[in-house]
Amino acid sequence: MEWRSVTFDWNRARAFLVTAEEGSLSAAARALGMTQPxxxxxxxxxxxxxxxxxxxxAGRGLVLTDSGARLVEHVRAMGEAAVAVSLAAGGQARDLSGPVAVTASELYALWLLPAVLERLARVAPAITxxxxxxNAIRDLKRREADIAIRNTRPExxxxxxxxxxxxRAGxxxxxxxxxxxxxxxxxxxxxxARLIGFDDNAKFLGALTLAGLPVTEAQCAISASSHAVVVEYIRQGLGVGLCPVGMAANDPHMVRVLLETGFDYPVWLVAHRELHTSPRVRLVWDLLAEMLPALLR
Known part of the structure; x- marks a missing residue:
């Protein structure tokens, strides 16, 4: 293949990259906030x-040609370099003001973040x-969030x-x-017992089975994609379900059963390397790192 010397237009390159990542023009247009034409x-x-x-x-979608597959990695590297330049420039502003986006699961957003946000409002009121x-993993590289609270190690x-x-959940x-x-x-x-499951009941039931509990899919009379909904259904008396032990500890509407059964999982803070140099992001990171262990304890 012979490449031509061209004046490169980043907007067109970005359109190509997002289309390659989304797999269709319609999905890419939604992601970029523009019309499909x-x-x-x-x-x-x-x-x-x-x-x-x-x-x-390919059907209703698009697949890369050999030429497109070779080009997409170069364009992706250009995009990440552009983000790095933007982040480095933003990090030069030393004032503690401006926006910070934090992504967390529904339960952590409801249970853990209010105390952190209340303290942040006192120490840095200009940060929004x-x-x-x-519960989806947000892409920090594409600025969908600045800091993520996750239960898995970043890869x-x-x-x-x-x-x-x-x-720990029980x-x-x-x-x-x-x-x-x-x-x-x-x-x-x-x-x-009647179980309150999740949208991925196979994973839920598999964990219970590995813990030595005799459960079947037929017992999952109710399933919900929202963990917050699962917890509320437990509180409303609809069945047995999983909830973080600390979240339910002081709730009079929740009683822990089968005390020997528990599921441990790590809590990670994750950020982009360049974002971590921003003063306001660093402050929010430090508050989360300081307060989450005590809140979870």
Whole structure:
């Protein structure tokens, strides 16, 4: 393949990169906040500039050609370099003001973050915080968040991570459910219980089975994609479900059962290496690192 010498247009390159990552023009247009025809024209213009075909149609989506696959890695590196320049420049401002986006699971956003945000408002009132409450893993490299609270170690080399605590989940019911059902002290007792599951019940039931509990999929009469909804359904007496032990410790509507059954998992703080040099992001990071262990304890 012979590459032409062209004047490179970053907007067109970005359109190509996001289309490659999203797999279709419609999804890429939504991600970039533009119309699909405008995005399509930018990708077509880049193909004409380079003299190559970048995509082939596959059903309703798009797949990279060989030329597109070779080019996409170079464009991705350009994008990350552009972000690094922006972050380094932002880090030169030493004042503790401006926005910081923190992503956490729904339960952590409800349970752990209020105390941190209250203290942050006292020590740095000019910092504004956007809380991205989601169980999905947000892409820190694409600025979907500045800091993430995760339960897994970051794998990407340009992210930094620090394990700050260990959390534990247990099985809970409401007092009303326990009174109607009877004792839930032995593993065999759970075989008759109604379970409140998640959208991935195979993983949920697999963990219970590995813990020696005789459960079946038929017991998951209710499932929810939202962990916060699962916890509320437990409180409302709809069945047995998983909840962080610390979150339910002082809740009169939650009773822990099968006390010997628990699931431990790490709590990590994650940020982009360059973002970590920003004074306001560093302050929020330090507060989280200081307060989360005590809040989880």
């Amino acid at each position: 405008t995005l399509g024209r930018q990708v077509t213009a880049l193909e004409q500039e380079l003299g190559v075909t970048l995509f082939e149609r 915080v956007e809380v991205v409450a989601s 990407q080399p340009d992210l930094i991570g620090r394990q700050v605590a260990q959390d 099985l809970f019911v409401s007092p009303a459910y326990l009174q109607a059902f009877g004792p839930l002290d032995r593993p065999q007792d759970l075989a008759r």
